[in-house]
Amino acid sequence: MRAVSNGVLRSLCFSALGVFLSGCATSLQEIQHHPQEERLERLLAQILPHTEHPEKHYWVRVSEPTTHQIGLTVLPHRHVYLSASLLEEADDVVVLALLAHGVAHHRLHHYTKRGALRTLQRAAFKAGGFFVPGLGHGHYVGDPLTEVVLSAGQEPSADSKTVTYLIAIGHSEQALIRALEFMMEHGYAERVGRIVTPSKDFASRIARLRRANAHSSSLQ
Secondary structure, eight states, X not given: OHHHHHHHHHHHHHHHHHHHHXXXXXXXXXXXXXXXXXXXXXXXXXXXXXXXXXXXOOEEEEEOOOTTOEEEEEETTXXXXXXXXXHHHOOHHHHHHHHHXXXXXXXXXXXXXXXXXXXXXXXXXXXXXXXXXXXXXXXXXXXXHHHHHHHHHHHHHHHHHHHHHHHHHTOOHHHHXXXXXXXXXXXXXXXXTTEEEOGGGHHHHHHHHHHHHHHHHHHO
16 A cells, blocks of 8 residues: 555645646736637626626737647736737637636635745755755656646635626636636636646546535425
């Protein structure tokens, strides 16, 4: 059992490092003054009145297609980007759901939580390096592993918050399901901070939303 556990942990570490590096290597190029910006601002205006701080400003912009085919990018300081190719293909409901998801990540302070934990983790590795040679460099593995673990836990909460916004606007969780299905079917990835989630990983989130919807319907 110990050998299996170590093997799983090693696999997670390499997987996390790969995802982390792919996220860091993914450059984002904004297309300034793109005609779709007006559409994004119009859809964002539907979301903001239903957030906890409707006066907060968000920068919603259009990005160039990337080698990782990233459709939605959520970056610090309330920046949300959608790729030009996605905006050409998606209807307003899909774009609205994706924007609401980006806003949800910010409103849940996911970047602050990740940053605080990384700072504590690095301090712990540095302190441990005084007693165990080489441990001070442990953050090279610890940082990406922490990012992946936190991302896995943060996506469900961001999805739940997104559904709350969509219902307040007049849609339902089906709008988010449609958006995730669109991302998966068209091969788009999602990037939140330094972590890139490939399109194949949306299936589990779609299944979770459908289970929650079925449970809610059974209680009515």
